[in-house]
Amino acid sequence: MLANLTSSERQYALILASAVALAGVAMAIMGRSDVLGVHGVIVMLFGGGIAWVVMTSFYGPEPTDDRTASYYDDPIKVGIVLSMVWAVFGMFMGVWVAAQLAWPNLAFDAAWSSFGRLRPTHTTGVIFGFGGNALIATSFHVVQRTSRARLAGQVSPWFVLLGFNLFCVLAVSGYLLGITQSKEYAEAEWYADLWLVIVWVTYFILYIATIARRKEPHIYVANWYFMAFILVVAILHIINNLALPISLGHAKSYTIWPGVQDAMVQWWYGHNAVAFFLTAGFLGMLYYYLPVRAQRPIFSYRLSILSFWGIVFFYMWAGSHHLHYTALPHWVQTLGMTFSVMLLVPSWASAGNALLTLNGAWHRVRDDATLRFMMAAAVFYGLSTFEGSFMAIRPVNSLSHYTDWTVGHVHAGALGWVALITFGSLYTLVPSLWKRERMYSATLVEVHFWLAIAGTLIYVFAMWNSGIIQGLMWRTYTEEGALAYSFVDSLVAMYPYYIARAFGGLLFLIGAVIGCYNIWMTVRATPLAATRADVPVQPAAVPGE
Amino acid sequence: MSELFHRKLERSAIGFVIAIIAAASVGGIVEIAPLFTIDETVEEAPDMRVYTPLELAGRNIYVREGCYACHSQMIRTLRDEVERYGPYSLAVESQYDRPMLWGSKRTGPDLARIGGKYSDFWHVAHLNNPRDVVPESNMPAYRWLGRTPLKMDDLPKHLAAQQSLGVPYTDEMVENAARDAYGQATPDTDFASGVTERYGEETTVSAFDGVATQVTEMDALVAYLQVLGRLTDAAYRGTAASEQPSDPEG
Ligand code: HEM
Ligand code: HEM
Numbered sequence: 001m002l003a004n005l006t007s008s009e010r011q012y013a014l015i016l017a018s019a020v021a022l023a024g025v026a027m028a029i030m031g032r033s034d035v036l037g038v039h040g041v042i043v044m045l046f047g048g049g050i051a052w053v054v055m056t057s058f059y060g061p062e063p064t065d066d067r068t069a070s071y072y073d074d075p076i077k078v079g080i081v082l083s084m085v086w087a088v089f090g091m092f093m094g095v096w097v098a099a100q101l102a103w104p105n106l107a108f109d110a111a112w113s114s115f116g117r118l119r120p121t122h123t124t125g126v127i128f129g130f131g132g133n134a135l136i137a138t139s140f141h142v143v144q145r146t147s148r149a150r151l152a153g154q155v156s157p158w159f160v161l162l163g164f165n166l167f168c169v170l171a172v173s174g175y176l177l178g179i180t181q182s183k184e185y186a187e188a189e190w191y192a193d194l195w196l197v198i199v200w201v202t203y204f205i206l207y208i209a210t211i212a213r214r215k216e217p218h219i220y221v222a223n224w225y226f227m228a229f230i231l232v233v234a235i236l237h238i239i240n241n242l243a244l245p246i247s248l249g250h251a252k253s254y255t256i257w258p259g260v261q262d263a264m265v266q267w268w269y270g271h272n273a274v275a276f277f278l279t280a281g282f283l284g285m286l287y288y289y290l291p292v293r294a295q296r297p298i299f300s301y302r303l304s305i306l307s308f309w310g311i312v313f314f315y316m317w318a319g320s321h322h323l324h325y326t327a328l329p330h331w332v333q334t335l336g337m338t339f340s341v342m343l344l345v346p347s348w349a350s351a352g353n354a355l356l357t358l359n360g361a362w363h364r365v366r367d368d369a370t371l372r373f374m375m376a377a378a379v380f381y382g383l384s385t386f387e388g389s390f391m392a393i394r395p396v397n398s399l400s401h402y403t404d405w406t407v408g409h410v411h412a413g414a415l416g417w418v419a420l421i422t423f424g425s426l427y428t429l430v431p432s433l434w435k436r437e438r439m440y441s442a443t444l445v446e447v448h449f450w451l452a453i454a455g456t457l458i459y460v461f462a463m464w465n466s467g468i469i470q471g472l473m474w475r476t477y478t479e480e481g482a483l484a485y486s487f488v489d490s491l492v493a494m495y496p497y498y499i500a501r502a503f504g505g506l507l508f509l510i511g512a513v514i515g516c517y518n519i520w521m522t523v524r525a526t527p528l529a530a531t532r533a534d535v536p537v538q539p540a541a542v543p544g545e
Numbered sequence: 546m547s548e549l550f551h552r553k554l555e556r557s558a559i560g561f562v563i564a565i566i567a568a569a570s571v572g573g574i575v576e577i578a579p580l581f582t583i584d585e586t587v588e589e590a591p592d593m594r595v596y597t598p599l600e601l602a603g604r605n606i607y608v609r610e611g612c613y614a615c616h617s618q619m620i621r622t623l624r625d626e627v628e629r630y631g632p633y634s635l636a637v638e639s640q641y642d643r644p645m646l647w648g649s650k651r652t653g654p655d656l657a658r659i660g661g662k663y664s665d666f667w668h669v670a671h672l673n674n675p676r677d678v679v680p681e682s683n684m685p686a687y688r689w690l691g692r693t694p695l696k697m698d699d700l701p702k703h704l705a706a707q708q709s710l711g712v713p714y715t716d717e718m719v720e721n722a723a724r725d726a727y728g729q730a731t732p733d734t735d736f737a738s739g740v741t742e743r744y745g746e747e748t749t750v751s752a753f754d755g756v757a758t759q760v761t762e763m764d765a766l767v768a769y770l771q772v773l774g775r776l777t778d779a780a781y782r783g784t785a786a787s788e789q790p791s792d793p794e795g
Contacts, residue, residue, distance in 0.1 A: 034699075101652065104676070104683040114685040116611020178609040182644055211558045218555040227558075228565050235569070244710055246702040252605065254706050259639035260587060261580050263647055268573050305551050312565055316572030325621035326647060327636035329586055332576050339572070398623055402651040475625040483628055487654045492681050 002057045004067055004074055009154050014054045016159060020166070021047030027191070035177050036251040039170055039191070046166050071144045071536060073433055075157040079137030080426060080433070082165055083130055084516045087419075090125025091509040097122050098502040102495060112176040120175045120187045126414065127185065127277065129168045134422045135281040136161055136203070139226040141429060142288045143207060146223060147214030148536045156206045163199035167192055179251045183266050185273045186240050190253040193241040200237065204230050215536070221304045225284035228312055232276040240269035260327055268319035275315035278413065282421050283311075286354055289425040290374045294364060299356035303349050310346025314339050321392035324401060333394065340392030344385060351382035369442065369449040373424030376453060380416025384409060399475070404497070405467025408460050415456040415508060423448065423515060430519050437529045440521035444514055451511035458504030466497035588637040590779040595641055595712055596772070597744045598700045598726040599760075603769025605703075606762050607646070610687065617648035618657040618773065631658040632780040641712045641776075653684055658774030665753045668767045691754055691763040695730075697723040718743050730764040731757050747775075 002010060021044050028040025100106045100115050107114045144151060151157050171188035174180060180187040188196075207230055211219060219227075243253040257265045291298050298304060320328060320336030355378050358365055365375050387409050391400045400406060427445055431438050439445055473490040477483060554560055580586050596604060607613070620626050622633045634657050639645050663671075667678065672690060675682040700722035708714040718725070721739060728736025732750045741748050753767040774780075 100685070101683055104685060107685050109686060109688060111689050114610065114687070116614050116685070117609075119611060119614045175611075180609060180611070182608040182611070182613055182646065184649065208558050208562065218552070219558065219561060224555075224561065227561060228569070231562060231565055232569050235566075239573075244706050246699065246706045250699065250702065252703070254643040254703075254710060256710060257643070258711070259642045259645050260636040261577070262643065262645040263639075264577055264580055266644070268577060302548060305548070309568060313568045313571070316569050317576065318572075320576060322649065323647075325623055326619050327634050327639070329580070329583070332580070335576060398621070401621070402617055402649070406649065474629070475623075477625075483625060487629070488679060488681050491652075491683065495683075498683075 002054065002060060004063050004072065005154055006062055007058075010054060010058055013155050013158065014051055014058070016155070017047050017051035017054060019047070021051060023047070030249040031251065032249075034250045034252075035179055036191075036249060038177060039174065039179070039251065042169065042173060043166070046169065050162060068150055069536070070150070071534065072151040072154070072157065073141075075151075075161050076137045076140050076429075077433060079133050079140070079161050080430065080519070082161070083133035083137060083422070083426070084512070084519060086125055086129025086133055086168070087512045088509070088516060090122055090127075090130050091505070091512055093118055093122035093125055095502060095505045095509050098498065098505050102498040102502055111178070117175050117178065120180065121172045123185060124168065124171045124175070124187065126419075127273075128171070129165075131278065131281075131418055131422070132164060132168070133161070134426065135226075135229065135277075135285075136164060138285050138288075138425055138429065139207065139229075139281070141433070142220075142222050142226065142284065143210050144536065146220035146288065147211055147216060149210060149213040149215055150536050151206065152209035152213055153206050156202055160199055160203045160206060163195070163202070167196045167199065170195070174251070181241075181243065181253065181255065183240065183255070184270055186237070186266075186269060189251050190241070190243050190245045191251070193237065193243075197234070197238060200230070200234050204234060220288075221298065221301075221308070222284045222288040224308050225280045225287065228308075229276050229281035229284065232272065232280070232312075236269045236272050236276070240265055263323055263326070264320065264328060264332065267322035268316070271319035271322060272315055274413070275311065275318075278418050279315075280311065282418055283350055285421055285425045286350075286374065286378065289428045290354055290371075290378075291357060293368070293371045293374065293424070293428045294358055294361040296357055296359075296361050299353050299359070303353045307346040307349035307353065310343070310349065314343045314346060318343055318392065321397065324394050324397040337392050337394055341389050344389040347385035347389075348382055351378050351385070354378035354381075369446040370424055370427040370439075372449055373420050373427065373452075376449075377417050377421035377424060380412055380420065380456070384413035384417055387412060399471040400467060403467040403470045404463045404494070405471065408463030408467055411456070411463065412460045415452070415459060419508075419512075420452060420456075423452065423512075426515075426519070430522055431526070431529070432534070434523050435529050435534075436522055436526040438526070440518050440526045444518045448511040448514050448518070451507045451514070455504045455506075455508030455511065458507065459501050462497040462500040462504060466494050466501075469493055586636060587640055588635050588779060590635075590637040590777040593637060593640065593777040593779070594745060594747065595714060595718075596776075597729055597740060597748055597768070598697075598704060598718075598722040599695075599729040599765050599768045600772050601703060601707075601769075602695060602697070602700060602726060602762075603765035603767070604646075606690070606766045607769060608644075612656075613646045613648045614650060615652035615684065616654070616656045617651050618655065619647035620655055620657050626655070630655045631774065635780050637779055638774070638777060641707075643707070643710065643712075653682075656770070656773055660771045660773040660775040665751060665767050665771065666755065668770055669754050669763060672763065672766065687766075690766060691761050693762045695726065695760045695762050695765050697726045697760065700726055715743070726765070727760055729768060730754075730760045733757055 024040050024044030024047055027043055028037050031037040031040055097118050170192040179189050181189060242256045245253040255262055317339035318336050320332045321340045324333050358375060365371050391397055427439055470490050473485040620630045620633045627633055671678045672687045674686040675684040701719050704714045704719040704722045708719055724736050725740045728740045729750050730753055737750050740750055749771060754761055754763040
């Protein structure tokens with residue numbers, strides 16, 4: 001991994017890693033009477049481990065001078081591996097929490113394994129661990145290829161990737177230890193949040209600096225989305241996580257936002273984490289890997305402009321649809337509902353643009369499971385955004401809110417859109433990155449595809465059923481005008497669906513494990529492709545802008 | 546024309562970044578900023594109490610264990626919710642809540658007005674193993690709470706942080722936080738009287754987990770559950786209660 005770093009860069013990396021380890025020591029000392037101390041030790045081991053890796057190959061051969069004439073792919077490779085590791089971890093946690101809802105004794109009576117602590121390890125594991133690593137890896141790939149320029153840093157890509165994973169490790173281990181802010185999708189505590197700000201600002205600078213080096217006059221569409229993803233996530237993260245720690249030696253903090261304002265800020269964050277993490281970033285993937293795989297240009301450039309700005313502008317208004325009929329002032333709820341409905345236009349413009357790109361390549365969709373992953377992702381994207389706009393309408397939300405219908409919607413998006421587009425992109429990227437002819441086994445890609453589709457459908461149908469039944473039971477009245485069902489009646493009706501969901505999730509998890517194996521074997525045992533030129537334009541050949 | 550303009554924009558990374566920030570900022574500013582300035586956002590409730598240190602510690606356990614992942618604390622303005630759980634929730638009832646715990650999923654019932662619905666004894670039995678009390682339940686068992694002593698020495702720090710964020714704790718409350726937490730769960734000791742002195746006669750002093758000699762996490766959590774919905778009467782009073790809850794079907 002270090003072969004591409006010069007000795008001064010290795011020094012720099014060593015200093016950085018040691019600084020992290022020292023920060024860990026400081027945390028461990030200051031937090032010795034609190035769980036913060038445990039996190040200090042984890043930070044110390046993480047930084048120390050990396051410092052050790054750097055030291056062991058410190059005196060290895062140096063890169064040749066012409067390294068700048070090639071793309072910088074090492075961090076991308078590591079990012080892909082980390083993404084798949086987190087996928088298996090996060091989905092395993094998903095299956096486990098799903099099983100706990102059906103069989104509550106699967107917590108085995110320990111504190112760390114109870115539902116409330118495991119659930120955020122699932123959401124953080126899949127969204128940030130799996131999704132985040134995949135986004136970082138693919139964004140590094142896409143920005144280099146579409147700009148025809150090498151990444152603008154040598155150590156900074158590693159800092160971004162590994163720093164981000166340190167954040168994920170702190171977050172997930174924190175929940176198990178009982179460290180949480182309880183804000184959904186932003187549960188990590190203040191020090192992890194601060195660390196993520198540093199990492200994210202570096203990411204942003206690296207990305208913009210690479211774009212500034214581009215040898216193409218225009219910034220390609222995929223990069224618009226990645227830029228929006230990086231920028232807006234930074235804004236959301238900082239504002240939602242403003243908090244006052246009770247002391248520098250404690251993990252616990254209190255948010256500066258009280259009650260109703262906190263609710264609005266949290267769901268402004270929460271909904272836009274969906275928009276800019278789970279949507280914009282993955283649309284960036286779609287806009288690059290889908291046309292590459294289909295070997296067709298994007299259907300419409302105008303439609304891409306329309307949908308991009310529509311998404312960036314409309315989404316930020318929609319957060320209050322999470323708070324219909326609550327103590328949030330009515331006018332904010334109405335704004336949220338209105339913009340959520342309008343959001344359907346740019347969303348379907350994106351989905352339509354993707355599907356129309358496939359016109360003329362449908363025979364490839366039939367034969368190539370990788371492309372089918374991306375096609376199915378676009379369909380699920382269209383479906384879940386339609387569902388979302390529908391659920392944002394107040395009377396509909398009066399039924400769906402608080403029920404499994406929301407969970408069904410989430411996973412139509414998360415499994416059907418986010419995970420499928422990621423797998424499709426990785427199956428496109430892995431052979432080209434490791435310079436193999438193809439994936440190790442096309443059959444296994446096919447098997448993965450069908451497991452993923454079956455798992456998603458079972459999951460989503462189970463939750464639609466249970467959610468709607470639950471919502472209806474809560475509001476059903478008897479002839480005499482009394483509530484017909486107790487809460488426990490509605491709970492009992494859920495069990496069959498909870499079991500079905502756990503089964504669907506298990507299929508999806510098995511698919512991901514097969515994907516890991518296939519990727520592993522592609523790297524280990526697949527013949528090299530005949531070398532194609534995959535290098536940036538020589539710096540000297542093109543005048544600067 | 547607009548396409549030409551966009552072609553130009555695409556040539557400038559900085560221009561693009563600024564355009565994204567501009568487009569993305571509007572919605573949040575328009576919806577969030579007025580919540581701090583418009584007075585009607587949060588109702589008046591002069592009788593609103595603050596959490597005692599023990600209740601606050603219990604709230605932090607509720608957060609830590611992720612009870613919010615299965616329980617909401619927000620009764621919506623819908624007829625069936627009001628009939629099932631009580632008067633719908635007002636903004637003022639969570640004005641001291643950091644973070645708010647409105648929740649987004651009801652795997653279990655709403656808890657906004659659970660205070661006083663059951664005895665302390667019921668809660669302890671239920672938390673120890675929900676299936677002993679409600680056989681169909683899928684709520685986790687929290688047996689270790691009753692075995693784990695409550696950490697009280699850093700409670701003054703918690704109150705001080707809340708105080709500097711604007712929660713009306715007095716300096717005296719901050720100073721006595723650890724003693725008051727102990728006193729609230731040990732009615733027979735000298736520390737008990739200070740709690741009602743500082744936090745009002747309404748405060749419940751009780752051996753919540755049934756053991757009056759040691760303060761456990763169970764004490765704190767049950768104290769918190771028992772005060773939910775009882776910090777103010779605002780939801781039961783005049784204007785708020787008589788307002789017709791909107792019914793989507795009628
Ligand atoms: C193996 C497949 C999966 C299974 C079995 C699974 C299972 C679950 C379960 C049981 C919950 C809790 C629902 C509840 O509280 O009632 C949940 C929540 C969630 N999952 Fe998954 N999940 C899987 C994959 C994923 C993936 C790939 C993502 C994202 C990319 C994801 C994102 C989420 C989110 C965002 C929530 C929170 C939903 C909410 O608060 O409404 N899940 N999942
Ligand atoms: C036009 C686009 C979309 C709209 C208008 C929309 C709307 C909604 C609505 C109304 C809810 C229910 C809120 C509630 O009652 O609590 C919701 C929840 C959610 N949606 Fe979407 N949605 C959209 C697209 C997506 C996509 C593509 C994903 C991708 C994964 C997604 C992920 C989620 C998540 C994770 C939640 C659960 C939040 C929680 O309660 O924890 N949404 N969405």
